[in-house]
Amino acid sequence: MADQVLERDQTENEMLAGVNDDYATKYGFADAEDYVFKAEKGLTEDVIRDMSARKGEPQWMLDIRLKAYQHFLERPMPDWGADLSGIDFSNIYYYIKPSARQEDNWEDVPSYIKDTFDKLGIPQAEQKFLSGVAAQYESEVVYHNIKRELEDKGVIFLGMDDGLAQYPDLVREYFTTIIPHNDNKFAALNTAVWSGGSFIYVPPGVHIEMPLQAYFRINAKNVGQFERTLIIVDEGAYVHYVEGCTAPIYSSDSLHSAVVEIIVKKGGRCRYTTIQNWSNNVYNLVTKRAVAHANATMEWVDGNLGSKVTMKYPAVYLMGEGAHGEILSIAFAGHGQHQDAGGKVVHMAPRTSSRIISKSISKSGGRASYRGLLKVAEGAHDCKSNVVCDALLLDERSRSDTYPYIEINEQDVTIGHEASVSKVGEEQVFYLMSRGIPEDEANAMIVNGFIEPLVKELPMEYAIEMNRLIQLQMEGSIG
Amino acid sequence: MTAALEVTNLHVNIGENRILKGINLRVNQGEIHALMGPNGSGKSTLAYSLAGHPAYEPTAGQATFDGHDLLEMEADERSRAGLFLAFQYPVAVPGVTVAKFLRQAVNSRRQAINPEDAGMPIPEFRRLLREKMDILGIDQKFAGRYLNEGFSGGEKKRAEILQMAMLEPKIAIMDETDSGLDIDALRIVAEGAVRLHEMNHMGVLVITHYQRILNYVQPDRVHIMLDGRIVESGGAELALHLEENGYDWLREKYGAAEAV
Ligand SMILES: Nc1ncnc2c1ncn2[C@@H]1O[C@H](COP(=O)(O)OP(=O)(O)OP(=O)(O)O)[C@@H](O)[C@H]1O
Ligand SMILES: [Mg+2]
Numbered sequence: 163m164a165d166q167v168l169e170r171d172q173t174e175n176e177m178l179a180g181v182n183d184d185y186a187t188k189y190g191f192a193d194a195e196d197y198v199f200k201a202e203k204g205l206t207e208d209v210i211r212d213m214s215a216r217k218g219e220p221q222w223m224l225d226i227r228l229k230a231y232q233h234f235l236e237r238p239m240p241d242w243g244a245d246l247s248g249i250d251f252s253n254i255y256y257y258i259k260p261s262a263r264q265e266d267n268w269e270d271v272p273s274y275i276k277d278t279f280d281k282l283g284i285p286q287a288e289q290k291f292l293s294g295v296a297a298q299y300e301s302e303v304v305y306h307n308i309k310r311e312l313e314d315k316g317v318i319f320l321g322m323d324d325g326l327a328q329y330p331d332l333v334r335e336y337f338t339t340i341i342p343h344n345d346n347k348f349a350a351l352n353t354a355v356w357s358g359g360s361f362i363y364v365p366p367g368v369h370i371e372m373p374l375q376a377y378f379r380i381n382a383k384n385v386g387q388f389e390r391t392l393i394i395v396d397e398g399a400y401v402h403y404v405e406g407c408t409a410p411i412y413s414s415d416s417l418h419s420a421v422v423e424i425i426v427k428k429g430g431r432c433r434y435t436t437i438q439n440w441s442n443n444v445y446n447l448v449t450k451r452a453v454a455h456a457n458a459t460m461e462w463v464d465g466n467l468g469s470k471v472t473m474k475y476p477a478v479y480l481m482g483e484g485a486h487g488e489i490l491s492i493a494f495a496g497h498g499q500h501q502d503a504g505g506k507v508v509h510m511a512p513r514t515s516s517r518i519i520s521k522s523i524s525k526s527g528g529r530a531s532y533r534g535l536l537k538v539a540e541g542a543h544d545c546k547s548n549v550v551c552d553a554l555l556l557d558e559r560s561r562s563d564t565y566p567y568i569e570i571n572e573q574d575v576t577i578g579h580e581a582s583v584s585k586v587g588e589e590q591v592f593y594l595m596s597r598g599i600p601e602d603e604a605n606a607m608i609v610n611g612f613i614e615p616l617v618k619e620l621p622m623e624y625a626i627e628m629n630r631l632i633q634l635q636m637e638g639s640i641g
Numbered sequence: 642m643t644a645a646l647e648v649t650n651l652h653v654n655i656g657e658n659r660i661l662k663g664i665n666l667r668v669n670q671g672e673i674h675a676l677m678g679p680n681g682s683g684k685s686t687l688a689y690s691l692a693g694h695p696a697y698e699p700t701a702g703q704a705t706f707d708g709h710d711l712l713e714m715e716a717d718e719r720s721r722a723g724l725f726l727a728f729q730y731p732v733a734v735p736g737v738t739v740a741k742f743l744r745q746a747v748n749s750r751r752q753a754i755n756p757e758d759a760g761m762p763i764p765e766f767r768r769l770l771r772e773k774m775d776i777l778g779i780d781q782k783f784a785g786r787y788l789n790e791g792f793s794g795g796e797k798k799r800a801e802i803l804q805m806a807m808l809e810p811k812i813a814i815m816d817e818t819d820s821g822l823d824i825d826a827l828r829i830v831a832e833g834a835v836r837l838h839e840m841n842h843m844g845v846l847v848i849t850h851y852q853r854i855l856n857y858v859q860p861d862r863v864h865i866m867l868d869g870r871i872v873e874s875g876g877a878e879l880a881l882h883l884e885e886n887g888y889d890w891l892r893e894k895y896g897a898a899e900a901v
Contacts, residue, residue, distance in 0.1 A: 593728070596693070599745055599749045614735075615736060
């Protein structure tokens with residue numbers, strides 16, 4: 163036990179060398195634009211028709227896009243959650259194709275794009291601990307690769323566009339069945355202009371031991387990134403999918419609006435981990451939902467550290483008896499950031515169980531909100547659910563709110579709910595300092611300790627990444 | 642050169658309350674001093690003030706350590722200069738393991754000297770930690786536990802002494818480390834302190850209510866505090882005298898009010 167702790171420490175220390183670089187130097191660099199195609203600014207039906215034609219999509223997909231576009235136009239902006247008044251839909255590029263082809267060999271990726279992913283350490287990570295990697299740059303997936311032995315077992319891991327081209331029937335069977343085109347304004351927008359994202363199918367009984375990772379990068383100014391991900395985990399199968407995201411820092415805003423639909427069949431298990439580290443000019447408005455059938459398990463691990471505004475509430479619908487859902491959410495709101503995050507669990511079947519753990523940290527005037535829905539449908543007896551949300555405030559200027567909605571339509575259930583808000587204690591900081599640890603490191607230790615119960619559930623590499631990002635946030639120059 | 646902790650006419654307020662009213666005390670490295678006195682007389686306040694707690698405001702007087710003006714230093718600087726406080730009530734830090742915390746504390750020292758230092762190599766740190774834990778009879782699994790979280794009273798006190806052993810201070814203040822320890826633990830902990838005293842020439846200020854710990858950690862000087870002042874100082878026999886007679890004779894002598 164102690165040895166494991168120390169080992170993680172060791173790696174962490176190595177990785178922390180150079181952590182003093184701020185976001186700008188680590189992720190904030192931008193490449194010159196050298197694109198194959200960049201659509202005109204703003205959104206019209208023509209932009210959608212044109213991009214669909216360029217992608218060579220079937221008619222049914224174009225029909226869904228146009229239908230969704232109509233809904234997007236008609237649907238008002240949400241009147242709850244974060245302040246979205248800064249979004250100017252007419253000042254966004256909706257489709258940018260950076261390269262002609264998608265490659266499965268890094269050497270063939272255009273060198274300026276490859277350099278970006280090199281700097282972010284993606285090819286190295288692929289070598290070390292991943293089963294497969296997808297890299298999306300602006301609107302398109304530019305690199306995609308999966309270990310041969312998984313392919314041989316029938317695992318499909320493709321960019322969503324390729325998935326549609328190669329498995330149109332499978333895509334059509336599930337596309338928009340979990341998140342309909344009219345679910346909400348931003349899901350409608352995504353459905354209208356989606357591009358990129360991952361398509362994953364794991365055949366019955368196949369366990370993918372090491373994670374599949376997707377990496378999303380926005381490079382240009384005023385870009386909208388609208389990836390679409392569909393994951394189907396067949397009976398008794400297992401996959402851990404991880405996404406990471408960064409962008410350069412611009413003074414004008416970008417929009418990232420993704421949709422993720424997941425189906426976990428009988429006895430299957432899916433874990434979806436997000437480490438969101440967008441620059442502070444990105445609106446991040448994402449809809450994520452999974453259905454878990456009998457005895458299946460769905461786990462969302464959602465880390466939100468970057469962005470200007472995030473609104474994201476990963477959801478699990480427990481559809482079959484014995485299904486289990488888990489949402490572990492970590493949000494860090496620094497100066498100028500609003501993280502409106504949380505989770506939804508809907509118990510539709512008997513003997514289903516769920517756990518939501520949310521930990522938020524607010525600093526330097528940042529605002530973190532937990533927004534959660536827990537619903538138990540009539541007839542879903544013998545359900546168990548436990549919700550814990552803890553907030554940590556680092557100073558007086560920062561803010562934390564909790565909006566828990568609970569709707570129970572069944573008598574025979576066990577529900578636990580706890581919420582706490584705490585301030586970083588002067589006594590704790592003094593105690594650590596009295597052992598020679600400088601104040602900023604003492605604060606970072608307390609914050610890392612606060613999220614430790616969640617972080618320790620991550621594979622070591624991601625645990626380290628999470629701690630490193632927290633450290634970056636703590637050192638943020640705007641105190 | 643040996644370090645000294647020197648306190649001259651120190652006055653300290655907590656908020657509006659005057660707690661310390663002119664403390665004079667000198668502890669040299671290599672010496673053992675005991676500080677006794679009734680509840681609420683200001684012993685812990687003195688300890689916290691010397692360790693640099695930000696809520697304790699010195700209003701007059703001086704404190705120097707190893708030639709530095711202690712009152713100008715932050716708590717972490719004081720620690721790195723070689724002053725240690727074993728807390729009467731150690732604080733829990735959830736999610737931070739004992740091992741991680743101690744490694745950070747050890748590395749902070751190294752990095753203060755050389756900012757490029759990459760930290761003590763893991764095998765060396767592990768060996769050191771094991772060795773100290775064995776000496777203090779602390780189960781290895783404590784290294785992986787969260788700092789002071791759910792520790793029993795005695796476990797907390799032992800963990801304080803483990804930290805002291807890892808950091809090897811020049812002078813340590815042990816604030817009621819003996820309270821809450823069972824008889825065997827008291828002996829082990831006291832012997833741990835004596836060992837550091839003998840091997841590293843560590844100076845000690847033992848704050849206690851009882852003679853028991855002083856049987857192991859034998860004081861050169863004993864001081865008695867009453868109402869924010871040190872009113873009596875003497876040899877080891879002063880502690881024995883207190884054990885028999887209590888504090889009433891002092892209260893009479895110095896006209897202090899009865900403690901609450
Ligand atoms: N934060 C505070 N605010 C106000 N008064 C305080 C505070 N902390 C301590 N005091 C007061 O200062 C006085 C000295 O307290 P201190 O803890 O130093 O006593 P002590 O000698 O260590 O007692 P004990 O033997 O019980 O540990 C007490 O009257 C106490 O109530
Ligand atoms: Mg005390």
